[in-house]
Amino acid sequence: MPSILFLASHRAGRSPNQRFRFEQYMGHLEANGFRCELSPLVEASDDAFLYRPGHFVDKLRFVRRSIAKRRRDLARSKDFDIVFVCREALMTRSTYFERALHKSGARVVYDFDDSIWLSNVSDANRRWSWVKDPSKTSKLIALADRVFAGNAYLADYARPFNKDVAIVPTTIDTDEYLPRAMRPDGPICIGWSGSITTIQHFRYALPALKVIHARYGDRIRFRVVGDGSYRVPELGIEGLPWRKDTELDDLRAMDIGIMPLPDDEWARGKCGLKGLQYMALGIPTLMSPVGVNTEIIREGVDGYLPRTTDEWVDRLARLIEDADLRRRMGEEARRTVEQRYSTRAWRDRYLEHFIEIIGTGGSGRRK
Numbered sequence: 001m002p003s004i005l006f007l008a009s010h011r012a013g014r015s016p017n018q019r020f021r022f023e024q025y026m027g028h029l030e031a032n033g034f035r036c037e038l039s040p041l042v043e044a045s046d047d048a049f050l051y052r053p054g055h056f057v058d059k060l061r062f063v064r065r066s067i068a069k070r071r072r073d074l075a076r077s078k079d080f081d082i083v084f085v086c087r088e089a090l091m092t093r094s095t096y097f098e099r100a101l102h103k104s105g106a107r108v109v110y111d112f113d114d115s116i117w118l119s120n121v122s123d124a125n126r127r128w129s130w131v132k133d134p135s136k137t138s139k140l141i142a143l144a145d146r147v148f149a150g151n152a153y154l155a156d157y158a159r160p161f162n163k164d165v166a167i168v169p170t171t172i173d174t175d176e177y178l179p180r181a182m183r184p185d186g187p188i189c190i191g192w193s194g195s196i197t198t199i200q201h202f203r204y205a206l207p208a209l210k211v212i213h214a215r216y217g218d219r220i221r222f223r224v225v226g227d228g229s230y231r232v233p234e235l236g237i238e239g240l241p242w243r244k245d246t247e248l249d250d251l252r253a254m255d256i257g258i259m260p261l262p263d264d265e266w267a268r269g270k271c272g273l274k275g276l277q278y279m280a281l282g283i284p285t286l287m288s289p290v291g292v293n294t295e296i297i298r299e300g301v302d303g304y305l306p307r308t309t310d311e312w313v314d315r316l317a318r319l320i321e322d323a324d325l326r327r328r329m330g331e332e333a334r335r336t337v338e339q340r341y342s343t344r345a346w347r348d349r350y351l352e353h354f355i356e357i358i359g360t361g362g363s364g365r366r367k
Helices: 016-021 023-031 044-048 056-079 096-104 123-131 136-143 152-158 199-219 244-252 273-280 309-321 323-340 343-358
Strands: 003-007 035-039 082-086 107-112 146-149 165-167 188-193 220-225 256-259 285-287
Touching (some): 016 023, 016 082, 023 343, 082 343, 146 343, 188 199, 188 309, 199 220, 199 309, 256 273, 256 309, 323 343
Parallel strands (some): 003 035, 003 082, 107 146, 256 285
16 A cells, blocks of 8 residues: 655644645545555644744754654655655754655655745744744755645746646635525624734735725624734724634634735745635635736636725625625635635545656655
């Protein structure tokens, strides 16, 4: 039985990057004869300090423990046909383990879904920025046998360093993400979902949301999911923390989903996950026309791509005032995800990649 060792930072079900990039395909791989094993670094107890200021000793212990675990993974890599590296084997500037895997002859798949060659350290770990080296991304790409890039922008970055680059989009499990029921009455909920590190993107929508609030008052409300400490009192916004067990209900409470972004190099590398989540649930979606968003959304059909504050206000107003438009656009959005960005649409091609990598002989070691 061919086997795959997945090297990633987080345990299963914890990180959106992992959940929507490879974890949701592991069952399909196993059903088709592959043995899959995930080797994460961050344990449940680490959540209490890893993304908070201070805790120097705890973080130092975490790094030492991570190195020890990857040494064990390297020692047993010969027991696997493919080693799948999600972004990086180790959350530091080190490329040692990827280089060692390459030298060992292991077949390596490298997967990334953001512009991670740019510096992007959380505020809580700003003092630890010296530990990271975003420029190592090109080195990791060069060491892989195949690269999975989340969109064309990322693939264009990768191709100068590796000739075997495949675009594998971030996808949604539409068996889990079922369309929400339309609410007959009550305030229209405009929602955003993200994280503590991406709450900065939500702020790009604030000028338009303030106009909408002044125009519609109690007819609308706002929901922000992903940062429990975020507050905008004048708009009645009290952020909700992200929780895996309530994620779908938190999203289904939205009547309109928004994904504002700046037009910069980091945002161009994003894979549209939050917009795809809204769309899979049948929620009409507005996304800034940045990067892959312009490929996902068909303007006026399954969503909107507003550029200016005036366009954001206009598109939001159309949806607030027209329940039938919200319904039609939500249905089209769901259809787009089912056809182009669902695990059902991509799972067989995903499987084919691994079959191709190991070849018909079934051995993943390079000769």
